[in-house]
Amino acid sequence: MGYYDIEDILADGEKIPCKFNLTVPGLGYLEGSPGKAIENGTKLDLPMWLAEVLAVCSTLENTQDTFIELLEPDFIAPKVMNAIRADPKAVDLHSIMANYYKLCEKWSAMFNEKQLVDAVMVMLKERAMEIDSYASNATKYVSTPFLLSLDEFEKDLYKVTYESKKLMRHWNNE
């Protein structure tokens, strides 16, 4: 966490789908037609940091209209959430979103999604226990599909846990 946290920066750069609420002249290059205007109602993937601001700021001082409207991104689509509820350990988080937890955090901070957070917390606990048991493995090379499905935070968790167990073993045997 913090200004220089690379994970935070990368998570901010993840693109999420949005819909434009008004026509903007000259922004056409965003969808591959430079020089033209971007039409009202165009759907486009914008990075989180940009979408966040545009979806919150109103176009004029005394209106509720915002520049864009956020659409439901893939990472919280019902299909994904069902998979997470069914078996947290079998979900390939890394391919869904490399910074899954960060993104969920940002998303629920914007929309106050209590349900999403609850589901993600249950998943985090389940997966953390699994990571813990893989990290106890003393051999150097572990190859299971599960370890390839970790998101960036979980990878970090795995590394740290593995390291602490290694140090403990080292102390024990020295």
Added chain:
Amino acid sequence: MPSLKPLKRTEVPLWTAIILKGQGKCNIIAPAWLSYSYLKKMYDQEKKNPEMFSNLPWNWLELSKILITKAADDLADSSTQLCSIIKDLREIRQLKSKRGLRELNESNIQLNGLSLMELNELRPFVLLVMGKMRQLHDSVSTTDDKASDDESDHEW
């Protein structure tokens, strides 16, 4: 430092005792808990109460390791016997603490009776997971929650 006389029991810091022991100038009197029978009793207790950690000194792992490597001849039981019962104890306790981790949440964790070294082993893992849970939890806190959070901050 008390005056050291031959054949007299004196209490000195462990590091002094180890140095003197290394020079062949003293025998170390092992703590009462560092015996096969006592540890075996603890092991049976651990087995009987799956929800509780038995009462061992705060740094039993460190002390037993030092005494077994540096002063094995002063211990009542053979070091292999001690090593194996310590290992058994450690394993059963690890299993329990792992089960305790299933109860992790964003605000607190209770692991009564766990010793220093065992806590240190868990610390990095628990810190990261709880930190993440707290962040997730905080991202949706309603205004009510925030108010009570502020209050508890003041108490700290």
